[in-house]
Amino acid sequence: MKSKEEQDVALKILHTADWHLGRSFPAFTEEDERKLTRARVDAVQKLLGIAESYQVHAVLCAGDLFDDPAPDEKWWTALLGVFARRDWKNRPMFLLPGNHDPLWPNSVWAEDHPFRRGLPSWVHVIDRDDFEFSLSDEAVLYAAPCRSKAGSDDLALRLPARQVGDRRIRIGLVHGQTFDIPGHQTNFPIAEDAAWQRGLNYLALGDNHGYKEFPPKTCPAVYPGTPEADTFQKTDVGVAVVVFFTRQGSPSIQTEKVGRWRWREVCCRSVADLEQLRKEDLKDCVLRLTFDMDVSLRERERVDAIVQELKGTEAAHGKVGVLQWEEGGLRLATSGEDFSGYELPEVLKTVVAQLQAEADAHDGNVARRALYHLYTTLRGSPAAVRTAERGTAAK
Numbered sequence: 001m002k003s004k005e006e007q008d009v010a011l012k013i014l015h016t017a018d019w020h021l022g023r024s025f026p027a028f029t030e031e032d033e034r035k036l037t038r039a040r041v042d043a044v045q046k047l048l049g050i051a052e053s054y055q056v057h058a059v060l061c062a063g064d065l066f067d068d069p070a071p072d073e074k075w076w077t078a079l080l081g082v083f084a085r086r087d088w089k090n091r092p093m094f095l096l097p098g099n100h101d102p103l104w105p106n107s108v109w110a111e112d113h114p115f116r117r118g119l120p121s122w123v124h125v126i127d128r129d130d131f132e133f134s135l136s137d138e139a140v141l142y143a144a145p146c147r148s149k150a151g152s153d154d155l156a157l158r159l160p161a162r163q164v165g166d167r168r169i170r171i172g173l174v175h176g177q178t179f180d181i182p183g184h185q186t187n188f189p190i191a192e193d194a195a196w197q198r199g200l201n202y203l204a205l206g207d208n209h210g211y212k213e214f215p216p217k218t219c220p221a222v223y224p225g226t227p228e229a230d231t232f233q234k235t236d237v238g239v240a241v242v243v244f245f246t247r248q249g250s251p252s253i254q255t256e257k258v259g260r261w262r263w264r265e266v267c268c269r270s271v272a273d274l275e276q277l278r279k280e281d282l283k284d285c286v287l288r289l290t291f292d293m294d295v296s297l298r299e300r301e302r303v304d305a306i307v308q309e310l311k312g313t314e315a316a317h318g319k320v321g322v323l324q325w326e327e328g329g330l331r332l333a334t335s336g337e338d339f340s341g342y343e344l345p346e347v348l349k350t351v352v353a354q355l356q357a358e359a360d361a362h363d364g365n366v367a368r369r370a371l372y373h374l375y376t377t378l379r380g381s382p383a384a385v386r387t388a389e390r391g392t393a394a395k
Helices: 004-007 030-054 072-084 114-117 270-279 297-311 346-361 367-380 382-394
Strands: 009-016 060-061 093-095 124-125 131-136 139-143 169-175 202-206 212-214 221-223 240-247 251-255 263-270 282-291 293-295 320-325 330-332
Touching: 009 030, 009 131, 009 169, 009 202, 030 072, 030 320, 072 114, 221 297, 263 270, 263 346, 282 297, 293 297, 297 330, 297 367, 320 346, 330 367, 346 367
Parallel strands: 009 060, 060 093, 093 124, 139 169, 169 202, 202 221, 263 282, 282 320, 293 330
Antiparallel strands: 009 240, 131 139, 212 221, 240 251
16 A cells, blocks of 8 residues: 555656767777776666656656767667567657757657657657646646757746646656756756746756756756766766656655766875775776876885776776776986896996986986886896895895
């Protein structure tokens, strides 16, 4: 038997946006880019599972579902494959064209496009400026698509206002940018009080990649953010929004984790920092690793070994899911002590002394790299190691 709270719920929806299927990540290796692009499809699969677990009545997708209006075939076929695994006769899903994938005649949303023709009957494309859909006797959805990549129209204010006597739950679905986010050029501007002006109980937004909720609670406007992180700058990402409406129309908002990847930037200022980092669970992390430290040749060798362990090899998986690292902040501090214990030939001693002198000069980076190469070569030579060990034992 349902509780009183469950009996009072008139409508449940899942709100998502900004999948950006087909987005490229040119700063990463080809293998890592494949991981990140495929994760976006996996996130869609997961959020549909969340919709099923909550038994929502509808799924609202608020634009930029593709990164381009004419995405590569592998992305829209992948999405069709996700839909084909489900049979949602009583759970409609609404796909809204955004500013990245606007409703163009030759876009993926065109009626004669194979993606559009392949959609199951329960998936609806918002292809009219006056789109309206009755979700139930108690609830209605209004939506308006983006028809260009940039615009100055407030699509939320294109939605019809509540008429006197209309007591239904009214939900709006649009894609655009509110005025309050600093540093953003406003594209398809949305008034902060648009939900109130149009008498909505909830305004489902897309465009901002981080989760954001605008008051008042009685008719909130919400960005769910992208379900899979795609930048180091955003932290409030990777969720889907489940909204519960009472019979009085009051919404209650809950977020559910969807994304796999955590994007982190870490600057190590000592070998100890790096040693601590390698102990963490980083398998689902996109890590940008930088340095700001002075290291001896021996310490630099340890740094390289840890980085290799984090990154992985052909024979072993790395500890980090996806790793970017920059060695520019590693400053070699060379000294004669680095070669103590090695019985070097006179000619090699002379080379080391010359390189050391150049390394101590104003711009001795080339010399320091040469010293490091020589050091690692000696360390990798069994004969040199034995010589060093004899020198150490003699002491």
